[in-house]
Every structure is written in structure tokens, then in C-alpha cells.
Amino acid sequence: MEKSMQGGFFTKTFYGNTVGDWLVALLIIVAAVILGKVLYWFLKNVVSKFTASTKTKLDNIILDMVEEPVVFAIIIAGIWYGLKTLALSEGFEIWVTKIYYILIFINIGWLLTRLFDSLVENYVVPIAEKSKTDLDDQVLPIVRKGIKLVIWVVAIIVGLNNAGYDVAALLAGLGIGGLVFALAAQDTVANLFGGFTVFADKPFKLNDRVKINGFDGTIKEIGIRSTRLVTLEGRMVTIPNKIFTGTPTENVSSEPKRKVSLNLGLTYDMGVTEIELAMKILRDIAEKNENIEGDPLVGFNQFGDFALNVLFIYYIKKGAGILDTQTEVNMEILKQFNENKLEFAFPSQTIFTKSI
Template sequence: MTLKIHAAMRVYVMAMLLLPGWVCPVAAQSAQKSIRLIEPEEDSRFNPGTNILLRAVIGTEQADLRQVEFLADGQLIGVVSNRPYSTTWSNVSAGTYQIMARAIPATGAALESDTVHVRVYNSRLTFGLDRIPLLEKIKFFDIPLWQYCASLLYIFLAFYVSKFLDFLTRVWLKRWATRTATRFDDLLLDLLNGPTKIIAFVIFLRIGLEVFSWPVLVRNFLGKSFTIIVALSLTYTVLKFIDLVMGYWKDRTKAEVDRAFDEQLFPIIRKSLKVFVVVVGVLVTLDNIGVNITAAIASLSIGGLAVGLAAQDTLANLFGAVAVFVDKPFRIGDYIELDGAKGNVESIGLRSTRLRHPDGHLITVPNKTMGNSTITNVTRRPRIKTELNLGLTYETPTEKVRQAVAILQEIYNAHKMTSELLLSFNRFADSSLNISVIHWWEGTDYKAYLAGMQEMNLAIKERFDAEGINFAFPSRTLYVKQDSEWRMSKAEHQETAVPPSN
């Protein structure tokens, strides 16, 4: 019995020496402060953008507790200094997180709680599949089966929604568009037929793939890829819309002169708009995939300034062309006059405008000159004014002058293209009795005007010839006075003249 007691004592002493933490440390640890995370619970699930409540409890209160920190994957997400030890983690993005609480005393080491795993879904629309225990339990490559099922549903939705939109645009909306008088809605439906299906398919496909708990790198790659595809589709749609509008505008141009002018205007506007859309589309796409475009915009600004300074004349001509295209002071084929040049407009380019002089010479005028000059568009006058003077000889009797005025009145009033006739025997010229004729030709076609003037002039000549009325022409009558004394003096001079010696 004594040996057994001694043996037990030796075992107890050895245990106290070798395992000091079994008894005394347990008692000491129970007196220390402990921390526990009670919200969120283990394996909690949240929708994207949810505010997650974080709450911790402290085992035994100590006066030296400074603050309680909440961490997600080692990153600080909240700090609380007073009871209750709770805060909110706002706008949480999709992913799986390890959350813990840490108590920071004024002195001594910090205490940490156990880690709690939470999951934030990429999509709110899971069709309730994540609530089925069997689909959550079965996993492939550490991904629950419900995520595969939800993704397949979204892929089917993407396919059938795109097919439905195709049917909607090709059949139902097309049938409605054929009932309208305008062609614009038909062209618009043809434009939307392709890109609408692509955008709808990509959006649903993206939602379906984002249901997966992809790694961060894969998720970022997929997000950027889908953003680029949607941006390309939208840019393509806008570019086709520009072609649609420009074509519709061009078809509405009926006049041949306007069509000739717009044949040069439309390509310039179309190319400028497309370049602008592509540049904006690229910048917006780069910004949405996380590229800092501030430096690119600054570089473009500096480069644009340098190009502008180096090509001032070229830009001035370009802006002059834009002013001509927008303001339309003349059209192709118009006869114009400006400082130092005149002729019919043959073409309008980005740098210059070409005129055909009446002599046949081709004149090239820089567009900046066109923008800064006073342009007289002879063709654009609503009617042609004619001023002429008919001169009768001074031998014409007064009655014949009255008859000439009456003949002119009759001929000009009889022509259907003349108006506002003014006739008057207005003055005695140096070599004629002047009759002033002013009238308007109601038209702008210069060839027709010349033909009409010829017709009336021939009629005037025939009537004047028949009535014996003569036209005057510039003439001068010289009257010579014969002086007898001058003739006698001349004769005497000739008689007394000495002949030259041989």
C-alpha cells in the first residue's frame, strides 16, 4: 500500500514538472479575456452589394480594452471602440471571405476570434438552386453543383432570348414597319437585327458565368472580355446608325445640284462622325476595364496642340470647308464671284474649292479664303434684272419716238417671262435720243434668259425696221467754215513763193 502511494506521488510530481499547462494554465486562461464572432455565422451567403453586420462578444471585460477590429482576408474592414462591438461592412463585392474579430488591449497581446467563412454571390438570380441541399453538397472541382445548373439555365436563356428578339425584329416589328409610309423605320429594324441579339446573348451569358465562384484573375478577365464585346457591339451599332442616317438624308435630296453638292458633303461628315465615335468608344471601353485614360487624353491634347500649331493653314482650310458645307453659300454648278476670282463651282474639297472661269481656266481657291471673302452668288438670284439703253438718231421725229416707246412696251409685256417693265425717253445723249428700258426676267436659268432676250431683241429690230425707226450709233459731224480772206491769203502766199534752186 505504501509503495502504491509513493508511486502515485511520483507520477503526480512528474506530471506537474513535465506538463505545467494542463492544470495551472487552464485556470489562468479562464481568467483571461476571450473574443468570439457571433455575426455573421459560419458559411453565411449574401447577395452582391449587401451590407453585412459584424458583431463580436468579449468573454470577460477588462478596463484596458482599447478597440475591436474586424478583418476580411486579413484586410481591416471595421473598428469599434465601445460596446456593443458591432459595425456594418457596406457594399460587399462578390467573392468568398474569411472574417475574424481581433481585440486590441491597451497593454498585452491581441486576442483573435475563430475565422468565419462567408460567400457573396456574383448574381442575385440563382433561381433558388443554392437553397437545395443536394445541389450544394455535390461538388465538382470544389464548385457546388447548383452553380453549374444556374449557369446552364442562363446560357439557355441567352440563346432563347436572342432568338426571341430575332423573331421580334424580323417578323412582328417588320410587319408593323411595312404599314408606315417612311423607310426610316425599315432601315432601323435592319440595323438592330444583328447587334440586339449579340448584346442580349452576351449579357445573359455573363450573368450565367458570374454565378460561378471564379478566382479573382479569372473573374476579372471574364468581366473585361464581356465589357469589350458589348462595347464593340454598341460601337458597331452606332457606326451603322450613322450610315443609316446619312443614307436616309442623302435619299431625301431630290435636286440634282443639291445631290452633286451633298455627294462631297456626306463622305466628309460620315468619316468625321465615325472617327469621333470610334475614339470615344475606345476611351470609354478602356476606362471600363480599368485602364487610366487620363494620361491618354492628356497625350492626345498635347499632340493635338502640336499638330494644330504645325498645320494652321491646313486646319483653316478644313474649317473653311466645314463652314461652306454647313452654311451652303453656293452649290455645285453655281456661278459665283469673290475677291479676285469668278466662275462656276466645279468641286468643293477639304482644302480648296475649284471654279471654272468663263474663259475655261480652272481656278483653285483655298477654303480659308472662301470663308473670309464676300461671295456673290449670281446663280442664286431669284430673277435677272436687265437694264439697257436704246438710242434713236437725232433725225427721228417726235412722233416716231413715241411710236418706238409703244413698240417696246408691247413687245416686253407680251413675253411671259418679263415683269416690272419701266420705259422712258429719259435723255438727249451725245449722238442719240436715249430710251431707257428696265425689266425683270422671272427665272434663274441664264441660258433661257439669253434665248428670251434674243427673241425680244429680234422682234424689236423687225418692228423698228418696218416702221422706219433708225438706231443711232456713236457718230460726230464736223462743220468746216470757208473763210474768203483765208483763201486769198493762201493764194498770195503760193504766188510769191520762191522755187528751190537747182
């Protein structure tokens, strides 16, 4: 009696398949997932130890990049095979097969882009970093992204083709919405042309400090569509390349030297001798500092409201620490002015009273 009840349950039909058929399909899918997990563990914990002991790191890279795509391939193959064991409608079977082929080739594209990206990162980037020119540092990210894009496009096209779609007809159909696409892609096209302009004119290069559109920072990546810089506050900013074609860009790093201008106000108690001494001290400080280039400009330039102003202009050499040099100069000014009793003025007001 119990056997007949069990047999009756497994022979019940749902959507054209018995409960037993559904369970078999489910077991196949679960087995594929388990197999994928076991294979991933085996590759991660057993095979990786073997590759780590070899002299080359190429096998480590390949293993690390193929682990997840291989597991994903096993899982989707298990799902596809499990569903194929069922008696499904012809339309649903065709739909499942198409999805399967598309996923397979997307997975292949994922594998190839991961492998390509890792090989470039481990072998090509170090060579580019060691080269003297900055051109390869700028071009490499664009070539890298371009090749990855080509891989993805080819994988999707091949996947659609194997799924039974007429790719040529799909591409031809894009012409119908070409106008709409062109209007929607105006900014993208403008950014692409902006990228070409940046590469042609070279207003800056990697690691240059620039000021543009209210941002002040260091260029970290020059792409075909956008450029990234890190601001002085440490924030990453992505700027569309079209901005560079219509906005003045100040390349701070291209300056041959940094001009520093100081207006030092001395009290009105200071006489001619003290003013001359102050100017001599400033000239000596500039001449003795190795980071200052050329002759400084020093002069008594103004009778201020509450101070006698001495103008001090000097130029910091390119490559020298800007803030460090300014600190050294300012500390030396403060030290020598104090030693020679040259007093700095501060906003003050003298009131004279007259008795009537």
C-alpha cells in the same frame, strides 16, 4: 568534270547564301509574280463573264475591286517568302518582316477603300441624286472621304502595330512636335473652319453659279477643306474654304430675276412721234415675251452727244434662258425698229463751215 564545275558554281556563297539558295528565292518571287498575273487574267476573263450573267451587279463590283489588291497580296507574299528562305542577318529579317506586315495592311486598306468607294458610287450616289434636297449631295462627299480616311488610318496603325512598333509611343511623340505641326497646319485648320462655315451659313449649294475672288463659275463640289467650281470657260478651280470666310461671295443663282438694261440711241432726225413709237414698241415686246417678268421700264432719258437715248429695262424670269431671252428681245427690237424706220445712231460729227 562538268558536273563538279556546275556543283561548284551553285555552292558558291554570296552574302551568306549559296548561288542555289539565291536562285530558289528568285524562282519563288518570279513564280509569285506569274501566279499573280495568271490569277488576274483568270478573274478578268473567266470569272467576270460568270458574274456578268448574274442579275445583281454586286458581284461585279466586288470582283472588280478585289482583283488588283489580291494580285498585289500574292506578289508581296511571294517576295516575303522568297527572302525568308535565305539565311539573312537577324536585323535584315526583322526589317523585311516589318515591311511585309505594313504592306499587307496597307493593301487591306486599299481593298476596303476601293470596295467602299465603288459601293457608294453605285448604290448611294444614285439615291442622293434622286432626292429632292441638296443636303445629301453636299454631305455625302465629306462622309465618303471621311470614312476612307478612317479606313486608311486604321490600316496603317494596325500595320505598324503588327510590325512591332509601339503606336501609342509614336502618337505620344507627336506631342513633342505639336507646336511645329500647329504652325504648319494653320491653313488647313482655317480651311476646315471655312468648310464648317459654308455648311452652316449655306451661301450657296451645288450647281449654283457664284462669283468669288475673281472667279465666276458653277459649284460642282463642296468639300470640308476646299470647294470646286467650273468657270464659264470650262476650267475646274479649287478654292480653299477659308476664302469664303473673308471674301464677299456673290451667288448669281439666288437672284429672283435677271435685270437687263439697254440704252438705245436714236438719231437726232427722230421727232417726238418716233420716240413715242419706239417706247411703245419696247413695251409691247416685253409684254409679249413669256420669259420677261413684271412691267418694263421705258423712258426717254438723255440727249446724248450724237443720239437721243431711250432707256429700256426689263427683268428675265428665274430659270429662263438668259442669253436666249436677250437674243429674242434684241432680234425683235431690230426687226420692228427697221420696219418702222427708226434709225439707230452711231458716233458721228457734223461740221459747219462759214465763209468770211
